Amino acid sequence: xxxxxxxxxxxxxxxxxxxxxxxxxxxxxxxxxxxxxxxxxxxxxxxxxxxxxxxxxxxxxxxxxxxxxxxxxxxxxxxxxxxxxxxxxxxxxxxxxxxxxxxxxxxxx
Amino acid sequence: xxxxxxxxxxxxxxxxxxxxxxxxxxxxxxxxxxxxxxxxxxxxxxxxxxxxxxxxxxxxxxxxxxxxxxxxxxxxxxxxxxxxxxxxxxxxxxxxxxxxxxxxxxxxxxxxxxxx
Numbered sequence: 338x339x340x341x342x343x344x345x346x347x348x349x350x351x352x353x354x355x356x357x358x359x360x361x362x363x364x365x366x367x368x369x370x371x372x373x374x375x376x377x378x379x380x381x382x383x384x385x386x387x388x389x390x391x392x393x394x395x396x397x398x399x400x401x402x403x404x405x406x407x408x409x410x411x412x413x414x415x416x417x418x419x420x421x422x423x424x425x426x427x428x429x430x431x432x433x434x435x436x437x438x439x440x441x442x443x444x445x446x
Numbered sequence: 447x448x449x450x451x452x453x454x455x456x457x458x459x460x461x462x463x464x465x466x467x468x469x470x471x472x473x474x475x476x477x478x479x480x481x482x483x484x485x486x487x488x489x490x491x492x493x494x495x496x497x498x499x500x501x502x503x504x505x506x507x508x509x510x511x512x513x514x515x516x517x518x519x520x521x522x523x524x525x526x527x528x529x530x531x532x533x534x535x536x537x538x539x540x541x542x543x544x545x546x547x548x549x550x551x552x553x554x555x556x557x558x559x560x561x562x
Contacts, residue, residue, distance in 0.1 A: 339488050367548060378450070378536065378553040379489075386548070424489065426551075433502060434551065436489035 338363045340427045342437035350445055355412045357440040359425030360405070368401055368408040369426040369434060372419075379424060382410075412442065420444045448472055450554035452537050458560045461527060467557045469520040469537030477543035478520040479551065480512060483534040495520060496543035527561045534558050 340361045347355050359368060367386050371379040385401040385408055396413045412419055422441050426434035450471045459465050471478060480492040494502035495514040509531075511523040520537055534556045540549040 369550065371553075378555045381550040381552065384548065384550060426489075428548075433491060433494065435491075438486070438488045 338427070338429065339435045340368075340425055340437040342423075342425055342440050344440065345438070346441040346443070348443045348445065349412075349415055351417060352414055355415065355442065357410045357412070357423055357442070358407060359410070359427070359437055360407045361427050363406070363429060365401075365403070365406050365408075365427050365429065367428045368399075369428070370399055370408070370410055371424045371426065372421045373424065373439075374421040382423075410440075415442075415444045417444050417446065450537060450539055450552050452535075452554035452557050454557060455555065456558045456560075458562065459524070459527065460562050461529070463527075464523070464525045466524065467522040467535055467537075467559075469522075469554055471518055471520075471537075471539040471552070471554075473539060473541075473552060475539035475541050475552070476517055477540045477549075478514060478517070479538040479540075480520065480522055481536040481538065481553075483536055483556070489536070493522075494543075501543070524559075527559075529561050532559055532561045 340359045343358050349355050369384050370382040373379040387403045399410045401408045422439040424436050424439045426436045453468045478495045482490045491504050492506045493512045498514050509526050513521040536556045537554040538551040540551045
């Protein structure tokens with residue numbers, strides 16, 4: 338039940354906005370977002386619980402659409418430091434996360 | 447040391463070698479995990495330990511053998527590996543293993559393994 342992340346890659350200029358998505362075919366309990374820079378460990382960004390809440394980390398926010406079983410990550414006024422691969426991890430009621438293939442984000446000056 | 451540490455950071459081994467990967471978490475967490483990260487593939491969960499007890503073995507071949515002597519240390523013993531086992535092996539920990547996916551996982555930097 339691995340989630341599907343889209344688009345696979347995004348290239349944007351500093352200051353631009355982007356949206357990346359994480360979709361599941363199975364009912365979700367929670368969605369985790371992590372960012373991994375090349376050669377580094379994945380770093381936790383936020384957890385969203387079913388209920389459609391939104392959360393934020395710096396100028397990165399996310400939403401959880403329970404009806405669509407989808408979470409979206411919004412990169413607002415992107416900074417060079419936002420570059421990396423964003424992984425979503427989906428939980429179905431246990432402590433086991435299923436990760437997607439990741440969205441590669443490249444922010445250029 | 448803080449967070450989750452892993453040693454060695456890089457490992458090259460032959461198919462007949464025996465080696466071990468080590469993970470240590472300094473966060474007082476009760477759950478620890480091994481993941482495999484291959485190019486172009488999602489993170490693959492291998493093993494889960496809750497309070498030192500193995501609770502998940504995600505159909506991992508027996509050439510990978512985990513060991514959790516206490517809640518702070520996790521090992522992955524490697525034996526007779528194949529070239530396709532070359533990957534980044536990540537260790538992670540979380541506070542409460544029974545929280546139903548509510549706890550964030552803290553990852554170590556990983557061990558880059560190459561099997562010749």
